[in-house]
Amino acid sequence: MEWRNIYRGILMGISDIVPGISGGTIAVILGIYQRLIEAINGVLSREWKKHLGFLIPLGLGVLLALFTLANAIEWLFDHYPNQIQFLFIGLIIGIIPMLLKKSDYKTTFGPSHYLLFGLATILVASTAFFQEGVAEEITTFDERTYVLLFLSGWLASSAMILPGISGSLLLLLVGMYPTFTYVLGNVVIQGLIPLALGIGFGLLVMSKIIRYFLSHYFYQTYALIIGLVVGSIVVIYPGFQPSIVLNVMSIALIGVGLYVAVLLGKLEHQV
Template identity: 85%
Template sequence: MEWRNIYRGILMGISDIVPGVSGGTIAVVLGIYQRLIEAINGVLSREWKKHFAFLIPLGVGVLFALFTLANAIDWLFEHYPNQIQFLFIGLIIGIIPMLLKKANVSSTFGATHYSLFVLAAILVASMAFFQEGVSDAITTFDARTYVLLFLSGWLASSAMILPGISGSMLLLIVGMYPTFTYVLGDVIIQGLIPLALGIGFGLLVMSKIIRYFLTHYFYQMYALIIGLVVGSVVVVYPGFQPSFILNIISVALIGVGIYVAVLLGKLEHQG
């Protein structure tokens, strides 16, 4: 068991709670993105033990964050939303140089790669216009609710492992985010089962698609990933507040986020 993955999972779980931030982005920050895709793909292979040894501690960390830190993150997001989002902006900005280096942009990128980068950035940035899609939580459970929860889990997990695309944001857009947090926060078992099935199905399907493109179109895929990450800055950006002090704190937190991203990158590389 790679128990170090517990803290990685906690960081990914925290990011998945906040609309606009992608767990896939945090996986890139931590340097485990490609391993994550390989592990999800490998759960049904002969080397399933090795992949489960990677995924189980990661899943423990994610679940710990979702079930025990969700209320704390919700509180911070409710009272200091700008500061939390500026911190994540710093994290996102901090990983961009690492991505550029990994893709060896100066030597490998051509017109096709830059086109993919621009299209991906515009696609994600455009999600900023749909952030108001909030509705009340569904608290009655019937066949329709189970189908919606399964599809919501599928949608969220598919986006979750794509850097730059927030599963929580997509749920917010389709109006299922309040139901998602209600089921998790109150541990509604009859809601958690279809949600978990949808998440598992989405992870398996999307990971296979991503793995195929990383294997056959590595640099094109990285152009897409960099575009998704850059575009997510627009989605996360909350604007400034009337309070000068809070704005100073927000700007300072960008620096903190950049520092943390660089530090995590170095620690993971040394590890």
């Protein structure tokens, strides 16, 4: 068991709670994105024990964040929403140079790569124009609700491992985010079961697709990933506030995010 994955999972879980932030982006920052994709694909292979040793502690960290830190994250967003979002912007900006270095873009990127980068950036950035719906949480469960929760889990987990695309944001757009948080916050077992099945199915399907493209179109996929990450900055950007003190805090937290991203990148890649 790779127990250090618990803290990685906590960071991914925190990001998955927040609409606009992607757990896949955090996996990229931590330098475990490709390994995560390989591990999910390897669960059904002969080396399943090795891959479970990677995934179980990571999953425990995600669950720990979802069930214990959700209230704290909600409090921070109620009181300092802009500042927390600027912190995430710093984290994302800090990882971009590492992605560019890994892709060796100066020698490997051509017109098609830059086209993929541009399209991915525009695709993610365009989600910033969608407003949160007024959907109410579903608290009564029947066959229709179970199907909706399964599909919601599938949708959220598919986006969860794509850098830049927030599963929580997609749930907001389809009106299922309040129900998603209700089921998690109140530990509603009859709702958690179809949700968990949908999440598991989505992870398996999407990871196979991503693995195929990383194996056959590595640099094109990295151009796409970098575009998704850059586009997420537009989605997260909250604008500045009338208060000078709060704006100074926001700018300072960009610096903190940059420092943490570089520090995590060095630490993880050394390991």
